[in-house]
Amino acid sequence: MWKTIKRWYHQLGSPVYFYRFSSAVLPWLLPISLVVLAVGLAWGLAWAPVERYQGDSYRIIYIHVPASSGALMGYIAMGVAGLVALVWRMKMAEVMLKALAPFGAVLAAVSLVTGALWGKPTWGTYWQWDARMTSMLILLFLYLGIIALQSAIRDPRQAARAASLLAMVGVINVVIVKYSVEWLQTLHQGSTLKVIGESSIDDAMKWPLLISMLGLWLLYAANVLMRARTEVLNRERRAGWVRKLVNRP
Amino acid sequence: MSGVWWAALRRELTLIWRAPADMAQPLFFFVVVVSLFPLGLSPKPELLALVAPGAVWVAALLAVMLSLDGLFRRDQESGALDQMLTAPVLSVVPVSAKLLAHWLLTGLPLALMAPLLGYMMQLPVAVLGTLMVSVLLGTPTLTVVGAIGAALTVGLNRGGILLAVLVLPLYIPVLVFGAGVVRTAQDGLPTDGLLAVLGAILALALSLGPLAVALGLRISAGD
Numbered sequence: 331m332w333k334t335i336k337r338w339y340h341q342l343g344s345p346v347y348f349y350r351f352s353s354a355v356l357p358w359l360l361p362i363s364l365v366v367l368a369v370g371l372a373w374g375l376a377w378a379p380v381e382r383y384q385g386d387s388y389r390i391i392y393i394h395v396p397a398s399s400g401a402l403m404g405y406i407a408m409g410v411a412g413l414v415a416l417v418w419r420m421k422m423a424e425v426m427l428k429a430l431a432p433f434g435a436v437l438a439a440v441s442l443v444t445g446a447l448w449g450k451p452t453w454g455t456y457w458q459w460d461a462r463m464t465s466m467l468i469l470l471f472l473y474l475g476i477i478a479l480q481s482a483i484r485d486p487r488q489a490a491r492a493a494s495l496l497a498m499v500g501v502i503n504v505v506i507v508k509y510s511v512e513w514l515q516t517l518h519q520g521s522t523l524k525v526i527g528e529s530s531i532d533d534a535m536k537w538p539l540l541i542s543m544l545g546l547w548l549l550y551a552a553n554v555l556m557r558a559r560t561e562v563l564n565r566e567r568r569a570g571w572v573r574k575l576v577n578r579p
Numbered sequence: 580m581s582g583v584w585w586a587a588l589r590r591e592l593t594l595i596w597r598a599p600a601d602m603a604q605p606l607f608f609f610v611v612v613v614s615l616f617p618l619g620l621s622p623k624p625e626l627l628a629l630v631a632p633g634a635v636w637v638a639a640l641l642a643v644m645l646s647l648d649g650l651f652r653r654d655q656e657s658g659a660l661d662q663m664l665t666a667p668v669l670s671v672v673p674v675s676a677k678l679l680a681h682w683l684l685t686g687l688p689l690a691l692m693a694p695l696l697g698y699m700m701q702l703p704v705a706v707l708g709t710l711m712v713s714v715l716l717g718t719p720t721l722t723v724v725g726a727i728g729a730a731l732t733v734g735l736n737r738g739g740i741l742l743a744v745l746v747l748p749l750y751i752p753v754l755v756f757g758a759g760v761v762r763t764a765q766d767g768l769p770t771d772g773l774l775a776v777l778g779a780i781l782a783l784a785l786s787l788g789p790l791a792v793a794l795g796l797r798i799s800a801g802d
Contacts, residue, residue, distance in 0.1 A: 416794070471748040478744050482735050491798045492731045495791060496745060499727055503749050506780065510755040 343422050345562045346571050352555045360552040367545025370396075374538035381535075387451040390444050392539060396546040398441040401469055402504075404434030404550065408476065409501030412494030422558075424490030425565070427497060428480060429557035433550055435473035441466050461511040468507050472500040486565055583666075587673040591680030602684045605646040609689055612638040613696045624701040631700035632710070632761035638696075639689050639714055639757075640721060640750050646685045647725040648742055650677070651733040651796065660733070664800055670793040678726055678789060686718030702765070709764040709774075716777040717757040723788030724749050730795030752780060 341347045374392030381388040408430045415423035445463060446456040457463070476493050483489035531539070566572045595602050616634045617627055654660040663673045693714040694707040702710065728746035735741065760773040 468748050468751055471744075475745045475748060478741055479731060482732070482741050485801070488798060488801060492795070495727070495795055495798060496731060499724070499749060499791060502783075503752065506752040507755075510752040 343420050345421065345425075345566050345569075348422055349559060349562055349571075352559055356552060356555055356559075359548060359555065363545055363548030363552050365545075366541060367549055370538050370540075370542030370545045374535075374542055378535050378538050379532070384452055387448065390448045391535075392542045394441060394444040394448060395539060396543040397437045397444065398466065399543060400546050400550050401434055401438035401441055401466065401473075403547070404430050404437065405469055405472065405497070405504065406501060408434070408497040412497035415490060415494040416498070421487075421565075422562075424487065424494065425558045425561045426554065427493055428490055428561055429554045431473055431476050431480070431493075432557070433553045435470060435477060437546075437550070438466055438470040438473055442470065459511075461508070464511045465504065465508050469504060472504065476500070486561075583668050584672050584676050587663075587676035588680055591677050592683070595680065595684050601649075602688075605642040605685050606688045606692060608645065609638050609642040609692060610696065612641060613700065616700065627701040628703070628765070631697060631702045632758040632765070633754075634700060635693055635696055635710065636714075636717075636754055636758040636761075639693065639718065640747070640754055642689060643685060643718060643721040644725050644743060644746055644750070645739075646681070647722070647729045647746075648739050650681060650726060650729045655733050660796065661800065664796060670796065671789050674726075674793045674796065675789040678722055678792065681726070682719050682722045686722055687715075689718055690714040697761075702761070706761060706764045709770055710761050712774065713757045713760045713777060716774065716781055717753045720753050720777075720781050720784040720788075721750060723784045723792065724753075726792045727788065727795050730792050730799060733796065733799045753777070756780070 342351065371392055375389050378389070378392075380386055408427050411423045411427040411430065414420050415427060442463070445466070449458065450456050476496055479496055480489045480493045483492055563572055563575075613635055616630060620626060620630065651660055654663070664670050666673070690711055694711045697707050697710045698704070725742075725746045728742050728749070731745070732742050756773055756777050760770050760777065763773055764770050
């Protein structure tokens, strides 16, 4: 088991192998993600039962929760990629870090917008400085910071390493921000979906939510692979295999 | 090792001491920004006392951040930074001396000035001590965390705005707890817990921060 993981790690660390691997995976991953997302959203938006107190307005949960979780997971993944890039100087981790940022930033923005739209009918306001909303706003700032830093440094390797350090500091920051705003009066409902223990959400609402989440995560993964492929080609443009690929000897 | 550290500290202090105007600027900025609030809002004492903790803290935050932009730039232009990174000592040693010198001549004066500004913002006298302690505990964290951003942007010619974009989100926990401590004191509640949290964040920043700054400088130097 451990040996297999190690071999995968080393193989995917090679740009050539990654390019071939992603060429094989992507034609499947992208359509599958779109289908899963469409199924989850359609089920959630049209067929899931109406909520007792919030009526139909709760249905935005099927966009809001997947987007929020995707944004958070994406940033944590950037922190991990940053650690790998700085400690083991692995080129593909640098590429991944860069590829993770744009879609994650979009998801954070989607989470904020859908949260605001959901807040109006249920809390009576579009915006409150509530703990989770504030944390998500900061997360968006951190994403934008990473993108800004990367675009300011011309050398791609140096840009990626700088972003790696910033992402790691950012992950620590996200944790502290979460606790720092928690002592403010919090308006947000607690999590209804739990990995461990009984979820307080009904099965008829839970399954479409889980499917939408899975679909969005797969779409995120497909987006990351596509961006990483472009970045790999750009970085390795002088390498023999890329020249062969584009038929220019 | 400690000889190098002391020499680096002396160098920094001497450099800053010989350009006293640079040292005065963050402090002057701090005073000016805080005095904009009564002019912009309204001189009503109750209103000012309400916004005072946040106003003083935001001004302190910006003062430290702006002062950090030049922290490594001059050394980089003169080549001293490269010497520092290639010297046969861990680069954390001179870097931590540099950070301490920066705090002594920026953060410490801000903390000493904070009670006066708090008083001008109509904070009750009993709260001013808490304000000073909170700024005293918070500014070293601001220096260290901001220096990570300064290290990463040292080679870029449009560093200023980028530094703000990178560093200000990282300053938010210090702002929340720093201003929160003062507000808690205003309400007459015990502040030990929140001060302890500020201290904990400081401990984290002091233990890992200088390493991150040194690494950031290495990255910027193209390592």
